[in-house]
Amino acid sequence: MNLTIQLQEQLNNLKLRTKLSACDDGHFPAQYAFIRGGERQMRTEFAATNQQYSIVLYERTDKYKHEICFARGIFNSLERLAIVIDLWVDRLKDANEISDQFQELELYKSFSFKNPDPAIDKAWEKVKNMQFNDTEYWKKPEWQARYSEMLNAAKHYGVFKNLYPFTSHYALRFSKDESIRKVWNLFLNIEPSWHTNEKAFRVSYGEKDVEVFDDINDALDFFATKMEEIVPLRYQ
Known part of the structure; x- marks a missing residue:
């Protein structure tokens, strides 16, 4: 067929x-x-x-x-x-x-609120839209719901207000500049867990270092702490 x-x-x-x-x-x-x-x-x-x-x-x-x-x-x-x-x-x-x-x-549907910086707000919309643009969304409704919860909470989170969000294989990361050249290392990211029997959110901060959380705010607090500890790198 x-x-x-x-x-x-x-x-x-x-x-x-x-x-x-x-x-x-x-x-x-x-x-x-x-x-x-x-x-x-x-x-x-x-x-x-x-x-x-x-x-x-x-x-x-x-x-x-x-x-x-x-x-x-x-x-x-x-x-x-x-x-x-x-x-x-x-x-x-x-x-x-x-x-x-x-x-x-x-x-x-766009976010219900905007970042004061139009360029940063546009980056948030791009991340949200990339999640939406998925023909297999029906396979993973729980993951989709977690992802939306993560994006909404992260966009509200004060530490990230002046940072540019982007994703790498759906993991949420941040850059200090619009061109995404001054970024934290690849291993530092946050994402929803893929399996429903796991805690809802995963924060990676090293090649094999991962913490898991049920509450998105706890996950973002931990993520923000690691971003303070790790110096972002500038890529040419």
Whole structure:
């Protein structure tokens, strides 16, 4: 069962103009489908079964320099999935307008509060949006909830007010400058635990040094203490 071929056939049957992309070697992927090129793009793949489809709707331009995800969702109908893709990619409909017609979609929501520094606030939004831009989000709802809790608490935390957040394999780190050149070493980071039977948050501060916490504020306090102890490095 080839998702790209099935989905393209559905688009064609509906007389929609959207054309799915092929891989670099020219073949159409079986387990997922995507649009490459242009500002409006999307990725979709099979979800829990081969009759369920997970999708993210996003934009990518030289202006943004990274993907900005506007919506994601799980669909049980290939026809409804095809219509959503066409509305987003070809007809350039607003994500809010599409979600009004398709309740399967979840819209991206910004933080409820802003950092006074626009550049730092933008960095926070990038981190939050990168978490949201995930076709496998449905597999790990507990981890997703922990991640959102961590980001909200960290953005409120006074010690980080003048620092630029970024992630490395989902682990949250900080830089003293916008270009992310003056940073703490790779091992110093905070992240949610992946397993529900573990304490909720992990702070790494050495190659094999890790502390775990149930309370995010305790985890951030410990993380901030280690940031005071460890001198950040400047990378060229």
